[in-house]
Amino acid sequence: MTAPPRIAVILHAPDPIYQAGVVSLLRPRPEITLADTAGPAVDTQVALIVTDTVKEPTLRLLREIKHTSTARSVLIVADIDETTLINAAECGLAGLLRRADATPDRLVQAITTADRGDGYLPDDLSHSVLEAFSRLRARLPSPVEQRLTELSDREVDVLRCLAEGLDTAETAQKVGYAERTVKDVIHGLQTRLQLKNRAHLIAFAYQHGYL
Numbered sequence: 001m002t003a004p005p006r007i008a009v010i011l012h013a014p015d016p017i018y019q020a021g022v023v024s025l026l027r028p029r030p031e032i033t034l035a036d037t038a039g040p041a042v043d044t045q046v047a048l049i050v051t052d053t054v055k056e057p058t059l060r061l062l063r064e065i066k067h068t069s070t071a072r073s074v075l076i077v078a079d080i081d082e083t084t085l086i087n088a089a090e091c092g093l094a095g096l097l098r099r100a101d102a103t104p105d106r107l108v109q110a111i112t113t114a115d116r117g118d119g120y121l122p123d124d125l126s127h128s129v130l131e132a133f134s135r136l137r138a139r140l141p142s143p144v145e146q147r148l149t150e151l152s153d154r155e156v157d158v159l160r161c162l163a164e165g166l167d168t169a170e171t172a173q174k175v176g177y178a179e180r181t182v183k184d185v186i187h188g189l190q191t192r193l194q195l196k197n198r199a200h201l202i203a204f205a206y207q208h209g210y211l
Helices: 016-026 056-068 082-090 104-115 123-135 142-146 153-163 168-175 179-193 198-207
Strands: 007-012 032-034 046-051 072-077 093-098
Touching (some): 007 016, 007 104, 016 104, 056 072, 056 082, 082 093, 082 198, 153 179, 153 198
Parallel strands (some): 007 032, 046 072, 072 093
């Protein structure tokens, strides 16, 4: 039986101690190939960023990764509040893990979840972030208002699952659609409404009464 391909990960950790710690956790894992050992030709699939707090340099790095590569960004941080998390999501963040919770298994789970196109967020943050969306509706870009159209039942079903924190596979199972269909619905909504990511989709749904 052929083993699944490894996920190529590039690590951004300004602190050498953090760098060494994460490398020691991930190097033995058969699911992961670290970019520093994979050679210059490797196409990284996930960018792992380790920092204490999320300030402008981290947001700038997230934007750079989003606009210059196909890698999905996962953040390991000491602590973060809801507003900063939303700012990071707008910059392309795909997953987040608190540093205190960053065991090898959880690190790999966050990386593999991001690699397959789903978001990864600690359970305790999911509810508070949804509440924050309702307080930050003004963040939605004006083109959304201009292109507002009625959503189909299928689109609303998918949005409700995303708001519950379900990933693509879990959403497909709950609503009875193929996983490919769920991905197409999400992509179609983002394109039609000119929304940046799933975080904006949920904010849109809250603002317009779909959730």
